[in-house]
Amino acid sequence: MTAPSTISTSEKTSGFSGASWLLALIPLILLGVVLTYLVITGGGLTELAGPPLEQVSIQRITLPEPGIIQVEVVNGGPQEVTIPQIAVDDAYFYFTAEPSNTIPRLGRSVFTIDYPWVEEETHRVMLLTSLGVTFEGEIAAAVQTPTPSSNLFVQFGLVGIYVGIVPIFLGVLWYPFMRRLGGQAMSFVLSLTVGLLIYLAIGTWLDANEFAQELPAFWQGIPLVIFIALLTLGVLLALGNRRKSSESTPLGISYRIALGIGLHNLGEGLAIGAAFALGEAALGTFLILGFTLHNITEGVGITAPIARKNPGLKHFALLILLSGGPAIVGTWVGGFAFNPVLATIFLAIGVGAILQVVWEVGKLVARDSGKLGLPLVNWVNLGGALAGIAIMYFTAFMVKF
Amino acid sequence: MQMLVDWDYGTLSQSEDGKPLRVYDVAAGDVEIEIAPGLFFPAWTFNGRVPGPSIRCTEGDQLRFNFANYGSHPHTMHFHGFHTADMDGVPGIGRGAINPGEDFVYEFEADPFGCHLYHCHALPLKRHIHKGMYGAFIIDPKVGRHPAREFMMMMNAFDTNFDGGNEIYAVNTVGHEFMRRPIPVKVGELIRIYLINVVEFDLINSFHLHAGFFDYYDHGTTLEPTLKTVDTIMQAQGQRGILEFKFRWPGQYMFHAHVSEFAELGWMGLFNAVQPADYNAALAEVGLDEEWDYKGTHGSSLGKGNI
Numbered sequence: 001m002t003a004p005s006t007i008s009t010s011e012k013t014s015g016f017s018g019a020s021w022l023l024a025l026i027p028l029i030l031l032g033v034v035l036t037y038l039v040i041t042g043g044g045l046t047e048l049a050g051p052p053l054e055q056v057s058i059q060r061i062t063l064p065e066p067g068i069i070q071v072e073v074v075n076g077g078p079q080e081v082t083i084p085q086i087a088v089d090d091a092y093f094y095f096t097a098e099p100s101n102t103i104p105r106l107g108r109s110v111f112t113i114d115y116p117w118v119e120e121e122t123h124r125v126m127l128l129t130s131l132g133v134t135f136e137g138e139i140a141a142a143v144q145t146p147t148p149s150s151n152l153f154v155q156f157g158l159v160g161i162y163v164g165i166v167p168i169f170l171g172v173l174w175y176p177f178m179r180r181l182g183g184q185a186m187s188f189v190l191s192l193t194v195g196l197l198i199y200l201a202i203g204t205w206l207d208a209n210e211f212a213q214e215l216p217a218f219w220q221g222i223p224l225v226i227f228i229a230l231l232t233l234g235v236l237l238a239l240g241n242r243r244k245s246s247e248s249t250p251l252g253i254s255y256r257i258a259l260g261i262g263l264h265n266l267g268e269g270l271a272i273g274a275a276f277a278l279g280e281a282a283l284g285t286f287l288i289l290g291f292t293l294h295n296i297t298e299g300v301g302i303t304a305p306i307a308r309k310n311p312g313l314k315h316f317a318l319l320i321l322l323s324g325g326p327a328i329v330g331t332w333v334g335g336f337a338f339n340p341v342l343a344t345i346f347l348a349i350g351v352g353a354i355l356q357v358v359w360e361v362g363k364l365v366a367r368d369s370g371k372l373g374l375p376l377v378n379w380v381n382l383g384g385a386l387a388g389i390a391i392m393y394f395t396a397f398m399v400k401f
Numbered sequence: 402m403q404m405l406v407d408w409d410y411g412t413l414s415q416s417e418d419g420k421p422l423r424v425y426d427v428a429a430g431d432v433e434i435e436i437a438p439g440l441f442f443p444a445w446t447f448n449g450r451v452p453g454p455s456i457r458c459t460e461g462d463q464l465r466f467n468f469a470n471y472g473s474h475p476h477t478m479h480f481h482g483f484h485t486a487d488m489d490g491v492p493g494i495g496r497g498a499i500n501p502g503e504d505f506v507y508e509f510e511a512d513p514f515g516c517h518l519y520h521c522h523a524l525p526l527k528r529h530i531h532k533g534m535y536g537a538f539i540i541d542p543k544v545g546r547h548p549a550r551e552f553m554m555m556m557n558a559f560d561t562n563f564d565g566g567n568e569i570y571a572v573n574t575v576g577h578e579f580m581r582r583p584i585p586v587k588v589g590e591l592i593r594i595y596l597i598n599v600v601e602f603d604l605i606n607s608f609h610l611h612a613g614f615f616d617y618y619d620h621g622t623t624l625e626p627t628l629k630t631v632d633t634i635m636q637a638q639g640q641r642g643i644l645e646f647k648f649r650w651p652g653q654y655m656f657h658a659h660v661s662e663f664a665e666l667g668w669m670g671l672f673n674a675v676q677p678a679d680y681n682a683a684l685a686e687v688g689l690d691e692e693w694d695y696k697g698t699h700g701s702s703l704g705k706g707n708i
Contacts, residue, residue: 084439087568091665092437092577101439128568130439132561 054081054129056103057216058137060338061125062145069113071125071137075103076216085128088115106218117142146276148336156331159272163291164265164327168320171299175316178300178307183372186307188384190365193301194358195388197260200298201354203396204264205229207271208347211340219341225348232352240360250305251315253364257305257357258323261298263350265323267343268295269330274338276331290398297391298323305364402582402689404573405552406696408539409454410704411464420510422463423704425456427478429499429521429534430471436559436569437576437667444533445472445521451574452555452599453519453536457704460514460543469504476529479522480538481639484509491522498523514542516595516621516641518555531560531567531601533574539595541701542624549591549645551700552584556608556636556658556668558600566602569667570658576667579656583671585683588651592672594644595621598636600663608644609633609659615646633659648674 037043055077062070069088075081082102086095095113103109117123123139146152178189205225212221236256268291275287302319333339366376374380411423427447434444434451447453458464470476475498479490487495488509499505521534537553557574558567569576586592598606609632616626617634621643628634634642648654657669675683684694696703 082439085437087666090662092667126568128440128561130441132440132442132559132568134562134564134568 052079052131053077054079054131054133055217056081056083056127056129056135057214058125058127058135059108059216059340061137061139063117063139063142064145064147066144067114067116069115069117069123069125069139071111071113071127072108073103073111073127073135074108074216075105076218078105080104080107082130083109083111083127084130086111086113087126087128088113088117089123090126106216119143146335152335153332156273156276156335157328159276159288160269160328160331161324162288163268163272163295163331164324165320166324167292167295168261168299168302168324171296171301172303172316172320174300175303175307178304179310181307183368184380186304187365187368187372187374188380188387189300189304189307190361190368191381191384192297192388192391193257193304194361194365195385195390196297196301196392197257197354197358197361197388198385199389199392200261200264201351201358203392204267204347204350204354207267208344208351211344211347214340215344219344221344225344225351228345228348229351229355232349233355234352236353236356237359240356250309250364251311253305253357253360254302254311254315254319255322256353256360258302258319260350260353260357261302261323262326263346263353265295265298266326266330267347267350269327269332270334270338270343270346271330273331273334273336276335287399290395294392294395294399295324297388297395301361301388305361402578402584402687403693404450404452404455405554405584406693406700407455408457408553408696408700408703410457413704416463420461420463421459422465423458424465424467425454426467426469427454428469428471429476431473434533434574436561436571436574440561440569442533442559442561442569445474445476445529446533447478447521447536451533451535452557453534455537455539455553455595456519457537457539457541457700458511459541459701459705460511462511462540464507464509464511466507467504468499468507470499470501472501474529475500475523476521476534477523478507478519480507480509480519481517482509482538482540483512489522490519492524511540513622514540516597516618516643518597518599518639518641520599527601530599531558533557533559535599537595537597539621544624545701546593546624547591547645548698549593550586550697551593551595552697553595554597554608556596556598556600556606558603558663558666558668560602567600567666570600570663571667572670577669579670582687583653583673585673585675585680585687585689586648587677587680588648588674590647592644592646592648595641596634596636596644597641598638600638603660603663605635605637605660606663606668607633607635607659609657610644610646611655612650612652613646613648613654615644618643618645648672651675651679 056073056075059072059074064070080102085092093113093115095111098110120141123142125137127135208225209222212225215221302323365381369376411425414422416422430446432444432446432449433441436442444451468478477490477498488507492498496505517538519536519538521529523529554572556572558570561568596608600606614630614632617628617631619627619642651674654672657664673683
């Protein structure tokens with residue numbers, strides 16, 4: 001009775017290269033036939049064909065020089081769109097389109113409008129499609145879009161340093177103090193780190209969604225954020241499990257915290273740079289002061305896991321650079337070459353990375369509490385977590401507006 | 402450009418009681434029109450155009466409109482003028498709204514002389530007007546007016562995204578048309594404009610002439626100006642009047658709504674005033690011919706000859 005089955009198995013394996021591949025191709029060939037049929041004949045659904053739906057989104061409005069407005073437009077609708085007229089502040093003006101004022105589906109065009117915009121005043125740009133549908137964009141306060149000059153490059157870099165490097169460096173200076181803390185106090189500091197990270201995870205999540213909502217519909221911005229965050233979390237957890245040393249090294253945790261916080265700070269940098277570019281950074285110094293204060297706890301969070309074992313100055317420098325440096329890169333990118341798709345993706349990675357370190361630092365807290373014979377959720381740990389959230393929450397008063 | 406001088410005199414014959422009888426065929430229909438380069442609007446029209454035909458006749462003529470509705474919605478023709486209630490073209494009165502596929506004959510005497518208009522009065526009124534169902538209705542006085550170069554200017558506007566506000570403003574539909582192609586006129590000749598405002602949603606519209614003053618006949622129902630030597634007049638929706646002026650010097654002169662918003666959204670244009678010797682060149686420059694010139698200067702007499 002076993003013989004026929006053996007034969008059939010061998011037949012399968014031997015025939016796989018030819019006939020089997022053909023079998024796999026049949027559905028694809030039929031799919032091609034069906035698609036061709038639908039495209040050519042309408043599939044008998046012409047009665048269902050509704051009015052054309054036009055959907056474009058304004059990606060970015062820049063003011064490269066006085067008298068010129070540039071609008072970057074992406075067509076996220078189901079068919080190509082032509083934009084024959086553009087009005088600025090309810091007045092039609094001449095414009096040119098690159099590559100064309102007809103934008104194919106998923107295509108992109110840049111419209112250059114001759115309009116004498118007024119420094120620090122608000123302007124509204126209205127695109128009219130050939131069917132008369134209107135899409136509006138706003139310039140909140142007109143300021144010439146910064147072009148990469150060495151002076152501005154240095155200034156934006158300085159902003160990044162104030163926002164990212166300086167506060168984290170100051171926070172790290174608490175390290176010697178932390179080393180003298182007893183078991184319970186250390187639990188408190190680690191719990192505070194967890195609270196801080198939870199706050200950052202939520203903040204980064206909201207920032208990512210803010211960018212995601214501005215994306216053209218086909219990007220499916222919010223699902224994109226969720227999937228990338230979950231993917232990042234999954235990959236980092238899987239990498240963590242691969243280490244057979246049963247437990248991650250404290251220094252490794254510190255590096256992953258630094259990475260997560262770094263991605264968060266990249267987002268902050270992007271927001272600040274973009275705000276400068278869009279003329280929304282009238283609060284300038286006040287905003288930077290706020291971020292400096294807001295981010296100081298991050299230094300504590302990064303070094304808390306390594307309180308038991310000093311890894312040496314080189315590692316401290318690297319940790320500060322990894323967590324604070326992205327703020328500089330973010331400010332440059334946000335100011336000079338903002339890209340909402342990349343911003344969304346990086347922030348989503350940040351969400352996943354931060355969630356993963358919440359998990360890891362949480363395990364450290366659990367281990368320490370276990371050693372002290374205390375349950376994971378005790379008043380000290382709870383107080384620490386709440387303190388972490390509260391510090392972040394209240395210092396954020398200076399940067400949210 | 403053609404609509405400035407495109408008078409529709411109907412078919413002239415003698416009525417039973419010996420009066421001149423003018424018969425006009427008017428068809429309502431849905432047509433997509435271009436209201437600015439590359440910008441299309443799904444209009445409802447009289448005879449496939451916006452504004453509809455510029456009906457022109459003389460005081461006392463018997464007028465007959467064979468109205469047929471080929472559109473997708475009920476429509477009417479409501480004339481501003483003296484007529485009986487059942488000829489008023491209002492839903493629910495007389496024949497009321499003329500449904501798609503139906504027809505009706507409006508008949509009345511041309512009275513009083515003046516610069517009038519007609520429009521669809523079907524409900525919802527706002528939509529039927531801003532979709533394009535209106536036209537000039539010019540009744541010349543029996544005694545005639547001074548010979549002049551005459552233009553019909555319908556101040557209209559379009560709400561392309563249907564949000565209750567207009568995106569394009571114009572005279573005779575196409576935004577900024579007369580900025581691209583200035584209207585050729587001669588220095589020193591009398592220019593007469595039949596000006597009508599049908600702009601929906603906005604409370605007022607206005608007409609301002611650069612570097613010149615005009616006499617204004619509100620509604621055109623008098624032979625003497627109601628306003629003398631003005632350069633800006635204001636019209637509410639449905640209001641209209643006649644402007645008369647001359648250019649003293651050659652050059653390009655702007656005219657536009659002195660509502661800057663309307664002007665910059667399309668309602669502005671230029672007159673190109675030239676010496677008579679240069680007139681043919683000025684015509685050719687904007688693609689016009691002698692026929693256009695002739696229709697512009699013979700508006701009141703053209704319709705009388707073919708009885």
